[in-house]
Amino acid sequence: MRRWWAGIDWSCGVQDMVITDDEGAVVRHLRVPETPAGVRQILEALRELNPTSHRFSRKQVPIAIEDGNRLLVVELRRLGQAVTVIPPTVTARYRGRHGAAVSKSDRGDAYLLADIMRTHPDRYRPLPETSDQATAVAVLARAQASSAQDARERMLRLRSHLGLYFPAAAGAWAGMDRGLRRAEARAVLVAAPTPRQAAALSKRRLYDILAAAGRTRLLDQEAERLRTVFAAPALRQRPETETAMGQRTRMHLAELSVACQQAEDLAEQVEAAFAQHPHNQIYRSFPSCGPLLAARLFCEIGDDLNRFATARSLRAYAGTAPITWSSGQSHAVTHRTVCNRNLKSAAHQWAFGSPTRSAGCRALYDVRRERGDGYAAALRHVANRLLNGLHHCLRADLCYREEDMFRA
Template sequence: MTSTDTRAWEGNILIYCGIDWAEKTHDVALVDDNGELRAKRHITDDAAGYKLLVELLAEYGDTEDNPIPVAIETSRGLLIAVLRTGKRQVFAINPLAAARYRDRHSVSRKKSDPGDALVLANILRTDMHAHRPLPQDSDLGRSIAVLARAQQDSLWNRQQLANQLRSLLREYYPAALEAFATWANALCRPEVRELLKAAPTPSRAARLTRTQLQAALRRAGRKRGIEAEADRVRDVFRAEWAHQPPLVEEALGKQMLALLLQLDAACTAANQLAEAVEEAFPQHPDAEILLSFPGLGIQLAARILAEIGDDSTRFADARGLKAYAGSSPITRASGKKSSVTRRWVKNDRLNHAGYLWAFSSLRTSTGANAHYRRRREHGDWHAAAQRNLFNRMIGQLYHCLQRRELFDEQAAFPAPSQAEAEAA
């Protein structure tokens, strides 16, 4: 056993742990390096169960310096928090991969929770080198990950509700869509929500006075151009529009108000989480490096950090990070046929953030814009060119994080030589 090996021994025998995770109870299995089942337990998902698990591991040689590695099919929750203390390696095994391993032990396709725990323990016994343990991210990094992902989810939820509201307004209230069309991200703006609360139907909207419209805009926090906007909206509301029958229109107005309450809550949640991210992210040691890259603001940089973590040993090289992000192409070959395509198995959140990063960098970095243009001239479509740009920039990010350097535009996108320029 090398000095960096953290696996626990009982006597001269290595011990591996597998846990079949469930909502209220968990099944635990311990096997040795010969594949023999050494112990099994059924524990509850509470403090008493966690204590029983820790005592069981200690009984079979688990120590602070040489903890027993654990395989489990989840990467979050209180049980994971208990297991990740100290130097322990915790392996989050994909349930699909675990199902394939199960077929190696039983051809009858039977399934049981104790049997799954044994399968997970044997995965570590035979193929631990082929699986990646959970990264040893700092508590600050993990807290930023929670906030950044929650803020991203709240934005997706907000947009989904805004789309539902827009579809509903099209059915009976086209005047509202016309009045708010000139405002960016209109249905999520506080002015729009206040106006819809004041006039949930087109009939009520047509009766709004200039004073009432101005008051609604002020309640939403608008400071400038209130009189002009109120007059413009009033003219649109009082124009001639098709109407639903009065009873149907009132019913649709009540439905719209109910949906508006959900959208209002989603907008508030998104704003509060964004403020939490802005407060927490600058405290991280990697924040300065991430923010030095063109196209990355606090929110987007926090999403990048949330997915790649701050464990410097997580990725062996930049190629591993690029594959994880789904930005590098993958070659599929069989016989005489081969194809180079984009990756389907990837971190979807990181890939989504990378698309936004590459797009925003086009306006803030001349080198990134020139790289994108060259890819388009060579025949790449827009998405392929942006993916190639993201692939290059995330490789540069890996380099800067490893060397603790800020982004350098000249080093990242050096000017082409005279020979290259003439060849182009």
């Protein structure tokens, strides 16, 4: 039976689409807008490929594209059309196969995408059938992660600025959870952005600031600690320069407060959205898998249970499965760098916290360290075991059980 493949090279406004046959010849080329009318043109072109056969369907023609987040892709998938995403880096590597003089055009890239699908039909799979609810959780979780990263970057800029004139404040909350992003730290610096103002704060004034910022425990001890830190002798800038730097500190604090508030608001929305999904209970049953970390893992894995046929494929996608380099006399097993970086980061965080909450994870970590693995390598083994268990629990619709996960 004759087959066809299609490739779409997207751009702002107009998309180039090329359809090829079994021999790699171009059957159809069209330029369509990213509108409902453009989608209808694409589907009509696919139907016209074999109008006389009642066994042929446009859904049998796979479409390759470089960006799976386009509205065009969303509409095609809603209408049941199979769409495969091929990363631009892969397309660039294939470009030199069609000629020594490498050129680039929208039509040429669309043909190249279709030809990649034609020559390697089993290497690239269509986009997973992720539900609308899961996609919504993913949007919120990624936005929250971006806001949290923005808050960390703004905190580092603030800390760097404080080091120029107020080192006592730069290190006053070092080692504490969230550091200068803590509400009490920001409140104290807003009230006293310069060393002279901070040294003038009384213990009672510090107590009131900490209480107003939401701190409820060990208020007397913390107020006394800060008063001692700020009163200690230290090098200072000249008075007018110090005042100007304090004004800049207030600007950094305002930006940091906005970023922290956005991250906190999004975290609440992420937790509320993921709590409504059926997979929430399974993710939350695993050790050290809190509501936010569970949502971050879920948003990268999705709820299509057929997406990862085996646990190994999930581990490879997360970057925790090793990769082998072998040539001649040389042989090396290293960790993967080409993977889903967001999922890899979440899996590392998951593995980092699990040994303190799971005896099995702790024992596995200790065994790997005794065998000579480094810190990161041992955590990857823990992450592999957790991902294995998560894959099994999702497929079997079961919650985590320590005795089943680490059988003797």
